[in-house]
Amino acid sequence: MTSILTSIRNWAASSLPSLQLTVLDEVKVVQVQAAALREIADFLDSQSWVSVLLVVDANTYNAAGRQLERLLLEAGIRTQVTQLLPDRKGDVIADEASLIQALLDIQQSGSQVVLAVGGGTIHDISRYAAYTTGIPFVSVPTAASVDGFTSRGAPIIVRGEKKTIPAIGPSAIFADVDILMQAPTELTAAGFGDILGKHTSLFDWMFGHLAAEEPHLQIAADMTAAALRDCVQAVDQIAGRSEEGIRILMEALIQSGLAMLLFGQSHPASGSEHHLSHYWEMEYIRQGEKQLLHGAKVGAASVEIAKLYHHIGENGLIHTADHADVQRPYSERIARHWDVIRRNIAAIPPPSELSDLMRIAGGPASVSELSIGDELLNRSLREAHKVRFNRYTLLHAYNVGDIRLRKS
Numbered sequence: 001m002t003s004i005l006t007s008i009r010n011w012a013a014s015s016l017p018s019l020q021l022t023v024l025d026e027v028k029v030v031q032v033q034a035a036a037l038r039e040i041a042d043f044l045d046s047q048s049w050v051s052v053l054l055v056v057d058a059n060t061y062n063a064a065g066r067q068l069e070r071l072l073l074e075a076g077i078r079t080q081v082t083q084l085l086p087d088r089k090g091d092v093i094a095d096e097a098s099l100i101q102a103l104l105d106i107q108q109s110g111s112q113v114v115l116a117v118g119g120g121t122i123h124d125i126s127r128y129a130a131y132t133t134g135i136p137f138v139s140v141p142t143a144a145s146v147d148g149f150t151s152r153g154a155p156i157i158v159r160g161e162k163k164t165i166p167a168i169g170p171s172a173i174f175a176d177v178d179i180l181m182q183a184p185t186e187l188t189a190a191g192f193g194d195i196l197g198k199h200t201s202l203f204d205w206m207f208g209h210l211a212a213e214e215p216h217l218q219i220a221a222d223m224t225a226a227a228l229r230d231c232v233q234a235v236d237q238i239a240g241r242s243e244e245g246i247r248i249l250m251e252a253l254i255q256s257g258l259a260m261l262l263f264g265q266s267h268p269a270s271g272s273e274h275h276l277s278h279y280w281e282m283e284y285i286r287q288g289e290k291q292l293l294h295g296a297k298v299g300a301a302s303v304e305i306a307k308l309y310h311h312i313g314e315n316g317l318i319h320t321a322d323h324a325d326v327q328r329p330y331s332e333r334i335a336r337h338w339d340v341i342r343r344n345i346a347a348i349p350p351p352s353e354l355s356d357l358m359r360i361a362g363g364p365a366s367v368s369e370l371s372i373g374d375e376l377l378n379r380s381l382r383e384a385h386k387v388r389f390n391r392y393t394l395l396h397a398y399n400v401g402d403i404r405l406r407k408s
């Protein structure tokens with residue numbers, strides 16, 4: 001069986017110069033299979049790493065950490081465990097307390113590598129701590145919940161503000177399908193939601209490229225689109241959490257992550273649906289509310305963005321400079337490409353289809369099921385483009401008045 005890493009490398013090699021592929025070489029091994037935990041000791045041995053730190057929380061220690069600790073100790077590898085503690089709301093978050101806890105344990109144990117055993121947040125803490133102490137990290141996902149396992153950026157929360165700090169990607173990924181199949185349904189559904197959001201992120205990327213000449217890489221777009229297609233086709237298997245369904249979802253998440261790595265920025269996988277999700281997340285941080293799952297927010301946000309985009313596609317009119325004093329550099333390009341843009345909007349599935357898919361996958365199918373109220377939803381639709389102001393999405397164009405709706 002060809003590994004996902006080999007097939008992606010071969011695919012990318014068909015259209016990119018070898019220099020651009022070197023970024024993929026940083027990830028030495030990607031295993032998505034049953035009993036992948038058992039392969040980790042051999043990999044560590046091949047790298048001559050004899051002392052490791054496992055970063056876990058209480059749930060992921062039970063799900064995989066304890067078993068991995070035993071396997072590594074049996075293989076003669078010095079193994080220490082950092083169990084991160086939840087905050088008062090019961091969330092493990094990538095804040096100062098968690099980061100210092102991981103950093104101190106790395107320093108005191110003299111570990112040569114960090115193993116992130118868990119979901120997105122444990123990965124963020126591990127990658128930042130590993131990067132800061134100058135050692136590598138290895139990804140051991142315990143749920144197919146996000147596409148950020150291969151990310152180089154670490155979103156961390158400092159004094160209540162979220163910032164993304166450049167860090168490192170994993171040296172290897174060991175995704176044990178036996179463990180992923182046991183993950184709570186809402187985490188798997190969140191992973192599906194993160195993938196479903198690619199309908200709008202891929203649209204926004206194409207739009208930004210046409211309207212604002214944002215950089216574009218077709219192979220990264222194709223890889224992301226293929227990951228999306230595979231998951232939608234397998235939604236019943238994913239919902240049933242069959243071995244095949246979970247493998248397809250996890251490989252799609254990794255493929256989406258590698259597409260971002262190849263492109264060098266998050267455009268393929270993150271458009272206005274992610275900006276909406278980040279806006280809600282920051283609001284929840286400010287309010288001290290318990291956090292919602294990233295992919296659950298992205299899934300629900302993509303339903304709302306699809307709704308707005310179809311509306312714009314049907315009623316949008318290019319803003320022609322009616323005020324001589326307002327500079328609208330992108331309006332002319334939007335006008336020139338409007339037919340293509342409108343066709344691509346029409347190709348985004350209708351919001352009801354996206355909700356149905358989220359429901360089948362077992363996740364919240366709408367913002368109301370996530371308990372996002374109307375006030376926050378409407379404010380976020382008006383302001384979410386400011387989360388990433390330098391990225392030109394259709395939401396951005398609409399909110400700054402480069403596109404207006406026809407008067408009814």
Ligand SMILES: [Zn+2]
Nearest residue numbers: 147194294298
């Ligand atoms: Zn995401």
